[in-house]
Each structure stands twice: as C-alpha cells, then as structure tokens.
Amino acid sequence: MPLGKKQLSDLKIGIIGAGHLGLTMVQVFFKSFLSPDNLLIAYKGNANTERIIADLGLTDSVVPVEELCTAADIVFIFIRPQSFIDFKITTIGADTLFVSGMAGVPLTSLEEVFGENVCRIMTSGPDTIRQNKAMAAIYPFNETVNRIITASGFEPTILNEEQEMHYFTVGFCLPAALVLAKKLGIDVEITPIDIKPAYAIIRHIYVWAKGVVPEFSSDKEADDYVHKMATPGGITEAILINLEKSKDLLQAVEAGVERSMAISDGFVS
Numbered sequence: 001m002p003l004g005k006k007q008l009s010d011l012k013i014g015i016i017g018a019g020h021l022g023l024t025m026v027q028v029f030f031k032s033f034l035s036p037d038n039l040l041i042a043y044k045g046n047a048n049t050e051r052i053i054a055d056l057g058l059t060d061s062v063v064p065v066e067e068l069c070t071a072a073d074i075v076f077i078f079i080r081p082q083s084f085i086d087f088k089i090t091t092i093g094a095d096t097l098f099v100s101g102m103a104g105v106p107l108t109s110l111e112e113v114f115g116e117n118v119c120r121i122m123t124s125g126p127d128t129i130r131q132n133k134a135m136a137a138i139y140p141f142n143e144t145v146n147r148i149i150t151a152s153g154f155e156p157t158i159l160n161e162e163q164e165m166h167y168f169t170v171g172f173c174l175p176a177a178l179v180l181a182k183k184l185g186i187d188v189e190i191t192p193i194d195i196k197p198a199y200a201i202i203r204h205i206y207v208w209a210k211g212v213v214p215e216f217s218s219d220k221e222a223d224d225y226v227h228k229m230a231t232p233g234g235i236t237e238a239i240l241i242n243l244e245k246s247k248d249l250l251q252a253v254e255a256g257v258e259r260s261m262a263i264s265d266g267f268v269s
C-alpha cells in the first residue's frame with residue numbers, strides 16, 4: 001500500500017540515532033500515533049545510550065541499521081552531521097522514505113546514501129518538544145511527514161527552498177542564545193529593522209523563542225539548558241561562541257547562518 005494511504009498507527013518507524021533528539025522524538029511519536037511494536041531504533045553503541053534505552057524499555061526495538069533501513073516504512077535520521085560523513089548503507093527498502101533531521105546535511109548528500117526517496121525536517125530542540133511548543137520545517141513537502149509532524153504537536157512550516165533550512169536551523173538555536181545573552185547582560189531586543197529581509201523567518205522564530213525559554217531555578221539549570229542544546233561543532237555552538245565575543249545577537253545569528261552553510265558546503269564540495 002502506498003505510504004500516503006496508510007494510517008499513521010500502521011507505519012513502521014525507524015529511528016537512527018538515540019541521542020537527545022532521537023529519543024525525544026520516539027517519546028512524542030509514542031504519545032501521538034506510534035506503538036512500541038512499530039518502532040525500530042539504532043544507535044552507534046555507546047554504553048550510556050544502551051542504559052538509557054533499557055531504562056525506557058526500548059531494548060526490544062533495537063536492531064542493526066541495515067535491518068532498520070529495509071524493514072521500516074519511514075526512517076528518521078537523528079545522528080550528528082559529522083557522523084553522517086562516513087555513514088554508509090548497502091540495502092534499503094524499495095519504498096522506504098528517509099527523513100533527515102540533521103542540521104546542514106543537504107538533500108544531494110542524503111540522495112547519495114539513501115536514493116531519491118528523501119526529505120528533510122528541522123525541528124526545534126527537545127525541550128520545546130517536551131513543552132508541546134515545538135516548530136518544524138519540512139523540505140520538500142511530503143504529505144506523510146507533514147501528517148506525522150502535525151499529529152506529534154509541532155507547528156509545521158513547508159519550505160519553498162532548501163536554503164530556508166539554514167534560517168530555521170539558526171532560529172531554533174535562539175532559545176539557547178537568549179539564555180546566554182541574559183547571563184551575559186546583553187541587550188537582545190531585535191527590531192524588524194535590524195534584520196536583513198532574507199532573515200524574516202528568523203525574526204518570526206525570535207518571537208517564538210522568547211516564549212519557549214523556561215524559568216530556571218538556578219544558574220546551573222540555565223547553563224545545563226544551554227549546554228544540552230549545543231552539539232559540539234554545530235550551529236548553536238557557533239552562535240554561542242560568537243555571542244560571548246561580540247555581545248551582539250545579530251552578529252551571532254550571522255555566525256550561525258555561516259556555520260550552517262559551511263556544514264552544507266562541507267558535504268557538497
């Protein structure tokens with residue numbers, strides 16, 4: 001049966017990457033449409049991840065990546081972009097759809113590994129997903145992915161151009177930047193006039209970001225929140241490093257866009 005005709009609850013969902021985002025997505029999928037019988041999950045082999053998976057009662061869903069890529073109807077990829085550089089797969093299901101949640105990895109690179117049946121999503125961070133205040137960008141449009149994302153409580157945006165993924169990616173780092181800015185005493189008020197027209201998306205997400213930063217009971221809690229959002233070598237980290245130096249949120253945003261583009265360029269060149 002074509003993917004678009006299946007009930008969400010009948011879909012076999014594969015998740016590659018059982019870190020911050022991967023396991024949060026599993027939990028939100030469970031709440032909205034997925035039964036444990038329809039979950040397949042793969043990770044690299046870290047002992048701590050193994051423990052977390054056991055604590056969540058997901059050990060029976062763990063399968064090798066190859067098996068996951070042939071058995072699932074839809075495979076979500078939540079590994080770090082750096083881990084995707086040498087990621088290889090020899091077999092995939094004839095109709096399996098591959099949905100990358102990796103920041104900066106372009107469609108052309110996904111097609112080289114998974115073939116033509118690929119799509120990208122960019123979600124806001126795990127904390128916003130757990131708060132039910134999450135947003136997600138989808139490119140290109142895929143009806144089933146849109147149904148999953150919407151059913152899982154995200155506010156979806158369908159992008160017209162892949163380039164716009166950079167702006168969403170940077171926008172979704174803003175909650176961490178706002179927390180750091182507050183700690184450093186930086187004025188973060190961004191007025192529309194201050195942002196280039198191309199960054200209208202970021203301006204929209206900035207308003208959302210101000211509403212999702214939680215109240216912290218201690219400085220340590222705030223530091224932990226920022227730390228959890230900053231994947232080493234990633235875009236949030238680039239924004240935070242720049243913000244510490246420049247004390248200017250707009251410059252930090254620019255640094256984030258540059259880092260996102262640099263990650264993409266690293267894949268295509």
Ligand SMILES: NC(=O)c1ccc[n+]([C@@H]2O[C@H](COP(=O)([O-])OP(=O)(O)OC[C@H]3O[C@@H](n4cnc5c(N)ncnc54)[C@H](OP(=O)(O)O)[C@@H]3O)[C@@H](O)[C@H]2O)c1
Binds near residue numbers: 046
């Ligand atoms: N965290 C966020 O706020 C956020 C928001 C939006 C998008 N993203 C994107 O989501 C992706 C994951 O981020 P994260 O923060 O969840 O990273 P993370 O916590 O480091 O988790 C990465 C996971 O990928 C697994 N992995 C690495 N190489 C693998 C391989 N070859 N095969 C199977 N599994 C592999 C790791 O396994 P082990 O546990 O065994 O090491 C780990 O479970 C990144 O691409 C990031 O750009 C993250």
